[in-house]
Amino acid sequence: MLTLPPIDSVTALLSGRVQDTVSLDEVRRSFASGASQSIIIPHQYADLVRILTEPQPPGTLHWLVEGVIGWGIDHDPSDRGAAVVLWEIAGLLREELEKVGRLNDFYWPDIG
Numbered sequence: 001m002l003t004l005p006p007i008d009s010v011t012a013l014l015s016g017r018v019q020d021t022v023s024l025d026e027v028r029r030s031f032a033s034g035a036s037q038s039i040i041i042p043h044q045y046a047d048l049v050r051i052l053t054e055p056q057p058p059g060t061l062h063w064l065v066e067g068v069i070g071w072g073i074d075h076d077p078s079d080r081g082a083a084v085v086l087w088e089i090a091g092l093l094r095e096e097l098e099k100v101g102r103l104n105d106f107y108w109p110d111i112g
Contacts, residue, residue: 006047007060013044014068018089028092035096042102045093052086061086 004012017030034041051060061082065071073081097103 003043004047006050009040009044009047010051010064011068013041013048014064014089017041018069024088024092027089028096031093031096032099035093035102036100041093042097045090045097045103048086048090048093052083052090 017034018027021027021030058079061079065073065082065085073085075081094103
C-alpha cells in the first residue's frame with residue numbers, strides 16, 4: 001500500500017468523508033459506512049491523531065477545517081479552535097473503528 005505523508009492522508013480523509021457534511025451526525029454516518037470497508041481509514045485516523053499531537057506549521061489546522069472541510073469556526077477562528085473540531089472528528093472516527101474492531105493495537109491518546 002502506498003503511504004502518503006500524514007497531511008495528505010488527513011486531507012484525503014476530510015475531503016472524502018467529511019467535506020460534504022453539515023453536522024457531526026453526518027460525519028459519524030460517513031465514518032460508520034467506511035470503517036469496516038476501507039483499508040485506509042485506520043491509517044488516516046492514525047495520521048489525524050499524529051497531526052493533532054505533533055507541532056504543525058501555523059495555520060495548518062485552520063486550513064484543514066475551513067479550507068478542506070469548508071466549515072466555519074466562528075467561536076475561535078484559529079488553529080486552537082480548529083483543533084477542537086478535528087479532535088471531535090477524530091473521536092467519532094475512533095468510535096466507529098472500535099465498533100468494527102479496526103482500531104489496531106496502537107497507543108492512542110485519550111480523546112474521549
